[in-house]
Structure formats: C-alpha cells, structure tokens
Amino acid sequence: MSTPRPQDVISAAYTGVNEIDVEIRHAREMLGRVRDLREQVESRIASDGNRNLLPACSQKLDDILSKLLNYLCQHCMDEEELMHFYGFNSLHPSLYAIHVEDHADITQKLAVLIGNNIDTPTVTLLEEVDAFIEDWFTEHIPSHDYVFAKTVR
Ligand SMILES: [Fe+2]
Numbered sequence: 251m252s253t254p255r256p257q258d259v260i261s262a263a264y265t266g267v268n269e270i271d272v273e274i275r276h277a278r279e280m281l282g283r284v285r286d287l288r289e290q291v292e293s294r295i296a297s298d299g300n301r302n303l304l305p306a307c308s309q310k311l312d313d314i315l316s317k318l319l320n321y322l323c324q325h326c327m328d329e330e331e332l333m334h335f336y337g338f339n340s341l342h343p344s345l346y347a348i349h350v351e352d353h354a355d356i357t358q359k360l361a362v363l364i365g366n367n368i369d370t371p372t373v374t375l376l377e378e379v380d381a382f383i384e385d386w387f388t389e390h391i392p393s394h395d396y397v398f399a400k401t402v403r
C-alpha cells in the first residue's frame with residue numbers, strides 16, 4: 251500500500267466529530283491563505299527577482315502568523331476541554347497526556363517560528379509555516395485527534 255500524499259491527507263482530514271471538524275476546516279483555510287500568499291511571493295520573485303521586496307506580503311504574513319498562533323492556542327484549549335467533557339482524560343489517561351504534550355510541542359514550535367520571524371526571509375518563513383501546518387495535518391491530527399475522535403463517535 252502506498253503512502254497517501256499530504257494534500258490527500260489534508261483534504262480528507264475529518265474525524266466525524268463536529269466540534270473537531272469545524273476546527274480542522276478552519277486550519278485548512280489558514281493553510282490555504284499561507285499557500286496563496288506563498289504563490290504571490292514566489293511569482294513576484296520570479297518576475298523581478300527581488301527577495302527583499304515584499305513589505306506588503308510580510309505584513310500579511312505577520313497577520314496570518316499572529317492569527318495562526320491565537321487560533322492554535324485556542325484550538326488546543328478547546329480540544330482539551332472537549333476531552334475532559336467526554337471523560338477521555340480519565341478513560342485513557344496516557345493517550346490524553348501524550349495528546350496534551352503534543353499540543354504544547356506544536357504550539358511551542360509555532361512560537362519559535364514566529365520568534366525567528368525578524369531574521370527569516372519572508373519566502374523561507376512562508377515555506378516553514380506551510381510545512382508546519384502540513385505536519386499538523388499529517389502528524390498531529392491522525393496520531394492524536396483521530397484517536398480521541400474514535401472514542402467519541
Ligand atoms: Fe489535538
């Protein structure tokens with residue numbers, strides 16, 4: 251069996267639990283915004299070769315990054331609350347602990363990306379944020395969110 255492509259994983263990422271799927275849809279919209287901006291930046295670089303351009307794109311990226319970090323923090327808190335609501339934390343304490351730990355890891359990873367923002371060229375930062383969100387879909391959601399959702403459905 252072949253490994254599914256990341257874009258297929260991303261478009262198929264639903265858990266069957268409405269509260270989680272609403273948030274997954276939102277994350278997918280954010281990935282779309284990052285990829286649109288990345289396309290704009292790359293076509294601009296291709297047309298005038300200027301990697302230092304982009305104050306407007308950089309501004310948009312700052313806006314996306316701050317929304318993404320707020321969203322990710324809120325998403326993790328909401329999901330952890332939901333796990334308590336369904337008793338996942340007491341029924342599966344180690345799965346719950348691992349899931350919460352991964353929330354902390356991914357949130358920290360994003361905070362580091364944003365913290366390095368000033369020193370990172372826009373085009374590189376866009377690639378890194380794109381990869382970060384893609385990892386969220388291909389790693390965190392299948393390994394943790396699906397596991398929790400399976401116990402709720
Ligand atoms: Fe999660």
